[in-house]
Amino acid sequence: MTPGPAIATAAVFVWLGMVLAISFLEAPLKFRAPGVTIPIGLGIGRIVFRALNISEVGLALTALVAVIVDPPETSALVAGAVALSTLVVQLAAVRPRLTRRSDRVLAGENAPRSRAHYVYVALEAVKTIALVVTGVLLLAL
Template sequence: MNGTAAALTFVWLGMILAISFLEAPLKFRAPGVTLPIGLGIGRLVFRALNGAEIVLAVGLGVFVAAGQPGAAATIAAGVAPALLLVQLLVVRPRLSRRTARVLGGEQGPRSHAHIAYVIVETAKVAALITAGALLMVASA
C-alpha cells in the first residue's frame, strides 16, 4: 500500500514539474503566442491538471489510510492535498477572474495571485518530495 502511495505521489510531482514549471512559462515564448492565447491555453491545461491532481490526492489518501505508514508520512502526505485546496478555493478564482478580464480585452497590472500560485505550487512540490520519500521508507 505504501509503495503505491509513494508512486502516486511521484506521478503527481512529475505532472506539476512538467506543467507548472516547464510548459506554463515556455508557452509564452513560442512564436505567435499572445498573452490572450497563452492564458486561454493555460486555463485549459491547468483545469485538466487540477482535475488529475484531485484524483491523485484522493488515491493518495486512500492508500495512506490503508497502508498506515506512520505519523510523519501521513502528515506529509496530507500537506499536498491541503495546498491543492488552497489553490483551488483561494488562488485559482482570483487568477480566473484576471484571465477573464484579459481575455475580454482589459489591460492592467500583473496579478499578485500568480505569485501566490507559484509559491503554493513550490510548497506543494516540497510536500510531495517529502511525502514520497517518507512513503518509500515506510514501504521498505
C-alpha cells in the first residue's frame, strides 16, 4: 500500500471509530445515567457532537488530501464521497435544525420532538456503512 491510501485508511478507520463510539454508544447511554435530565443531556450532547464534527471534518480532509495526492481505485473514491457528502448534509442541513430545537429546550420551552433527529441518525447509519466500505476497499489495495 502506498502512503496516500495508507493515510486515508487510517483516517477513515479513526473516523469510523469515533462515529461508532459517540453516535451509537455515548449519545443514547448518557440519557440513562442517574440524574441526567433532558436539558443536561442536550447540553452535553451539543458539546460532544461539536467536538465530534470538528474531528470528522479534520479526518475527512486528511483522507481527501491523501487520496488526491495518491488516488486509489474508483470504488474507494465513490464510497468515500458518500461518507463525505453525508457529513456535509448533516452539518449544513440537519445540525442547524437540531441546534434550533435544543436552543428552545434549553431555554425552558416545551418544544415538540423533532424529526430531524431521526434524519441525523439515518444519515449516521449511511455514513457508517460508507466508512466501513471505504476502509475495506482502501485496505484491499
